Amino acid sequence: MMTRFSFNWIGIACVLAVASLPAWPFSDSYIVAAVIRTLIFIALGQAWNVIAGIGGQLSLGHGVFFGLGAYATAILFNLWGVPPWIGVWAGMLAAALVAVAIGGITFRLRGVYFALATVVISLAFEKLARFFVDLTGGDAGFALQFLGDSWWGLQSREPTPFLWPALALVVGYYMLTRWLLRSRFGLELQAVRDDEDAATAAGVAVFRTKLMGLLLSAVMTALVGTLHVQFYLTIDPGNAFGLFQAVQIQLPSLIGGLGTAIGPVLGGAVMIIANEATNWASSRFDVPGLDVLAYGGLLLFIVIRAPEGLSGPLSAMLRRRPR
Amino acid sequence: MNLAQALLSGLLIGGVYGLFSIGFSLAFGVMRIVNFAHGGVVMLGMYVGLYAFDASGIDLLVSIPAALIAGGLLGATLYVTFYARFVGKATLQQLLLAIALGLIIQVLAQMAFGPNAQSIRSAWGSQYLIIGTMFASYAQIAAFGVAVVATLAVEALLHGTRWGHAVRAVADDAEAAGIVGLDAQRINLGAFSLSCALAALAGSVLVTYYPVSPPVGFGLMPIALIATVIGGLGSVKGAFFGGLICGVVEQVASTAWTPALQDVPLYALLLIFLAVRPFGLFGRPSAH
Amino acid sequence: MAAFLLEVADVSKVFGGLVALKSVSFAIEEGEVVGLIGPNGAGKSTLFEVVSGGMRPTGGTIRYQGEDITNLPAHLRRRAGMSRTFQKIRLFNNLTVEQNLAVAAMQSTPAGRTWKSEVQSALIRLRLTGLVDRKPSELTLADRKKVEIGRAIVGHCRMLMLDESLSGLTRDEADDLVGEILALNRDLGVTILVVEHVMPVVMAMARRLLVLDYGTIIANGLPAEVARNPDVITAYLGTKKGAT
Ligand SMILES: Nc1ncnc2c1ncn2[C@@H]1O[C@H](COP(=O)(O)OP(=O)(O)OP(=O)(O)O)[C@@H](O)[C@H]1O
Ligand SMILES: [Mg+2]
Numbered sequence: 001m002m003t004r005f006s007f008n009w010i011g012i013a014c015v016l017a018v019a020s021l022p023a024w025p026f027s028d029s030y031i032v033a034a035v036i037r038t039l040i041f042i043a044l045g046q047a048w049n050v051i052a053g054i055g056g057q058l059s060l061g062h063g064v065f066f067g068l069g070a071y072a073t074a075i076l077f078n079l080w081g082v083p084p085w086i087g088v089w090a091g092m093l094a095a096a097l098v099a100v101a102i103g104g105i106t107f108r109l110r111g112v113y114f115a116l117a118t119v120v121i122s123l124a125f126e127k128l129a130r131f132f133v134d135l136t137g138g139d140a141g142f143a144l145q146f147l148g149d150s151w152w153g154l155q156s157r158e159p160t161p162f163l164w165p166a167l168a169l170v171v172g173y174y175m176l177t178r179w180l181l182r183s184r185f186g187l188e189l190q191a192v193r194d195d196e197d198a199a200t201a202a203g204v205a206v207f208r209t210k211l212m213g214l215l216l217s218a219v220m221t222a223l224v225g226t227l228h229v230q231f232y233l234t235i236d237p238g239n240a241f242g243l244f245q246a247v248q249i250q251l252p253s254l255i256g257g258l259g260t261a262i263g264p265v266l267g268g269a270v271m272i273i274a275n276e277a278t279n280w281a282s283s284r285f286d287v288p289g290l291d292v293l294a295y296g297g298l299l300l301f302i303v304i305r306a307p308e309g310l311s312g313p314l315s316a317m318l319r320r321r322p323r
Numbered sequence: 324m325n326l327a328q329a330l331l332s333g334l335l336i337g338g339v340y341g342l343f344s345i346g347f348s349l350a351f352g353v354m355r356i357v358n359f360a361h362g363g364v365v366m367l368g369m370y371v372g373l374y375a376f377d378a379s380g381i382d383l384l385v386s387i388p389a390a391l392i393a394g395g396l397l398g399a400t401l402y403v404t405f406y407a408r409f410v411g412k413a414t415l416q417q418l419l420l421a422i423a424l425g426l427i428i429q430v431l432a433q434m435a436f437g438p439n440a441q442s443i444r445s446a447w448g449s450q451y452l453i454i455g456t457m458f459a460s461y462a463q464i465a466a467f468g469v470a471v472v473a474t475l476a477v478e479a480l481l482h483g484t485r486w487g488h489a490v491r492a493v494a495d496d497a498e499a500a501g502i503v504g505l506d507a508q509r510i511n512l513g514a515f516s517l518s519c520a521l522a523a524l525a526g527s528v529l530v531t532y533y534p535v536s537p538p539v540g541f542g543l544m545p546i547a548l549i550a551t552v553i554g555g556l557g558s559v560k561g562a563f564f565g566g567l568i569c570g571v572v573e574q575v576a577s578t579a580w581t582p583a584l585q586d587v588p589l590y591a592l593l594l595i596f597l598a599v600r601p602f603g604l605f606g607r608p609s610a611h
Numbered sequence: 612m613a614a615f616l617l618e619v620a621d622v623s624k625v626f627g628g629l630v631a632l633k634s635v636s637f638a639i640e641e642g643e644v645v646g647l648i649g650p651n652g653a654g655k656s657t658l659f660e661v662v663s664g665g666m667r668p669t670g671g672t673i674r675y676q677g678e679d680i681t682n683l684p685a686h687l688r689r690r691a692g693m694s695r696t697f698q699k700i701r702l703f704n705n706l707t708v709e710q711n712l713a714v715a716a717m718q719s720t721p722a723g724r725t726w727k728s729e730v731q732s733a734l735i736r737l738r739l740t741g742l743v744d745r746k747p748s749e750l751t752l753a754d755r756k757k758v759e760i761g762r763a764i765v766g767h768c769r770m771l772m773l774d775e776s777l778s779g780l781t782r783d784e785a786d787d788l789v790g791e792i793l794a795l796n797r798d799l800g801v802t803i804l805v806v807e808h809v810m811p812v813v814m815a816m817a818r819r820l821l822v823l824d825y826g827t828i829i830a831n832g833l834p835a836e837v838a839r840n841p842d843v844i845t846a847y848l849g850t851k852k853g854a855t
Binding site: 184188191193200205 | 663664665684685686687689690694695696697701702703704705706710713714715717718719762763766
Binding site: 052056058060105106109111112113115116117119120121123124127128130131243244247250254258287288289290292293295296297299300302303304307 | 351357405408413415416418419420422423424426427429430431433434438541544545548549552556581583584586587590593594597598601
């Protein structure tokens with residue numbers, strides 16, 4: 001009781017600290033931008049966690065939904081002047097349609113088929129994005145037309161205005177995940193994750209549950225894609241659909257704890273520190289690929305040494321405390 | 324290029340696709356390991372072929388044993404250090420482990436061999452056999468020959484030897500095989516080493532006419548996945564035919580449409596198979 | 612003639628070349644307790660799969676509450692009150708005991724009740740109330756079996772199919788569980804079909820026995836009659852296993 005109570009207060013304190021960051025004496029736009037990057041990263045992890053962590057369906061191509069959100073918003077804006085607050089819906093719709101297609105085909109099957117299909121579909125999107133240069137800018141990517149500070153285009157010269165929406169997204173996704181873990185839909189997802197046959201025997205519509213889980217996760221991911229492109233003002237095929245992006249999306253939950261609400265938040269925060277360190281090191285020692293090596297090594301370490309992520313030992317510690 | 328030429332080229336490259344897909348399918352069929360690092364081993368095999376030829380002028384057909392041994396040893400090491408604990412179920416952890424290993428192999432290769440694409444000028448690689456209006460390089464023909472022979476050898480090994488029967492027994496039901504007294508771990512070690520040896524072999528013949536660079540490894544994975552699903556996850560001869568189909572579809576698409584999107588019909592093919600015949604050409608429909 | 616709750620007519624199931632069920636027919640009335648016995652590999656679990664919808668039969672029809680359900684998806688059979696357990700226990704290992712039951716209760720809460728009250732009454736009935744927050748891995752085998760039965764009976768349950776629920780239990784635990792199962796039948800009128808290897812137990816529980824051998828029903832009748840049936844005796848002596 002005591003611990004849950006203090007745990008919540010720590011959370012609220014963290015949120016307030018981040019929200020008031022621009023007002024802090026040492027803070028500058030570099031730090032604010034780094035925090036926004038972290039928040040975007042965390043939100044992606046939270047979205048992936050819904051289908052992979054809670055629903056147990058191994059999506060290895062979540063970049064597709066992220067990329068669709070980003071590209072749809074950017075293309076609509078540049079080519080037809082549609083503002084992002086309308087474009088975001090188009091992105092989510094596109095992600096939802098692709099999710100239904102992938103899920104509709106593979107969720108009647110068991111095992112690795114879904115994972116394989118997601119890999120292959122993300123590669124297909126990468127190829128297509130590289131090919132249709134007129135629409136996507138090809139390999140070089142796509143730069144959002146810059147309007148300066150603009151409410152219409154949801155753009156800003158300074159990073160600070162993105163801090164609050166990004167924070168709101170992370171807090172919102174956190175609350176959603178907490179709710180999901182106890183709700184009927186979330187329990188169904190977890191039952192399916194643990195044992196599909198047993199879930200069926202309990203009366204759960206397994207196919208429908210997996211499909212709805214993917215749909216929710218895809219839409220959540222696409223929304224982050226829109227935020228990403230508004231903030232970075234650019235997107236390219238590798239960044240959107242590539243395998244490396246897909247791995248990055250998975251890391252926060254894996255590090256923090258798969259299928260938990262706090263996992264992706266903790267993991268994302270840890271990740272970004274690792275990320276900054278490798279960036280620094282690879283520029284310092286001039287070894288290209290050091291970041292990939294670090295991610296690979298980190299992944300390896302988690303899978304073998306800490307399959308439960310950080311939140312496992314942490315929650316065990318918190319549980320032991322009251323005695 | 325005409326259609327007949329596309330079919331011929333497709334078939335020839337498809338043979339090599341088939342060769343590296345059978346290794347991938349074998350690891351899945353026996354141990355349920357989805358080895359995303361398989362392409363990385365193919366890529367290392369390509370470097371073995373490249374360096375054997377460039378450094379010592381060893382003929383490529385002679386470097387084949389070197390590739391087999393190197394691949395087999397690497398496979399055994401990977402199995403013992405990493406994969407052994409993930410046998411039996413393709414879990415998220417296992418898939419991620421394989422991806423991590425694939426990424427690490429790629430970066431290490433980049434550090435060792437540099438990021439640029441390299442190719443060999445083999446003695447017979449640039450000579451062409453002309454048949455009517457069609458042509459094929461001797462290197463391609465030799466690679467296809469190696470692929471067919473290797474596939475037949477693996478089939479014979481699995482169906483004609485005691486060891487092969489043991490492997491298939493473990494694949495069917497590791498628990499039951501254990502009761503009969505088969506040492507599943509040892510058999511898996513053998514099967515995984517074989518899988519990687521085949522990958523390296525495929526790489527060493529592929530390099531005779533296909534330039535190698537570190538990202539080639541992951542680049543080849545979609546083909547292995549698609550060929551394996553088309554053939555039937557876990558089926559060796561299925562993976563070979565799947566590879567042939569991938570080669571042909573790719574070359575025809577490249578001729579009739581555009582080389583940049585030659586793989587896209589393959590992705591569509593995969594989805595069609597998943598929707599209509601998920602157990603593939605040679606797989607068995609499951610009880611469900 | 613009384614209306615049957617379950618009617619299995621001419622059902623067969625073939626795996627590749629192996630005929631696991633060969634033209635199986637029988638019917639069960641509402642409120643009966645029927646035992647299904649037979650040597651190892653006779654096809655008992657396969658019959659459960661086919662009846663509960665885990666597998667489609669190769670041929671034949673299954674009727675439940677008078678309706679043809681041969682092609683009804685398995686989860687809808689559960690929601691219609693047809694529940695089953697698995698020979699090898701299958702629980703949701705990352706959910707608590709309470710959540711394990713809640714998932715099922717939410718799918719088929721009878722009108723006018725809430726899933727919470729359904730879960731509560733099932734927990735009380737099976738005396739699991741002290742374990743609500745535990746995970747399955749923290750439970751004894753007997754308790755895990757109870758949780759699986761709880762998941763099967765919670766919400767709307769009219770017919771319960773138990774696949775060797777007693778195996779692996781001590782004598783006392785088994786007696787206890789038999790008591791619970793019979794109470795379900797007595798108090799709630801749940802129709803029960805049980806697969807069990809331990810003959811004395813099944814003889815005591817069931818009021819009627821079906822005997823399956825090599826995928827065919829070779830006997831169907833009162834326990835005492837079945838025990839004297841020469842075909843049944845050969846089937847069991849032929850394998851030596853099972854009959855104790
Ligand atoms: N999914 C399956 N695929 C192929 N064969 C199967 C499958 N399930 C069962 N069988 C086979 O069908 C036959 C009947 O098996 P089943 O499990 O129904 O027997 P059982 O009566 O439940 O035996 P036990 O008492 O050992 O539980 C066996 O020969 C078994 O090997
Ligand atoms: Mg059985």
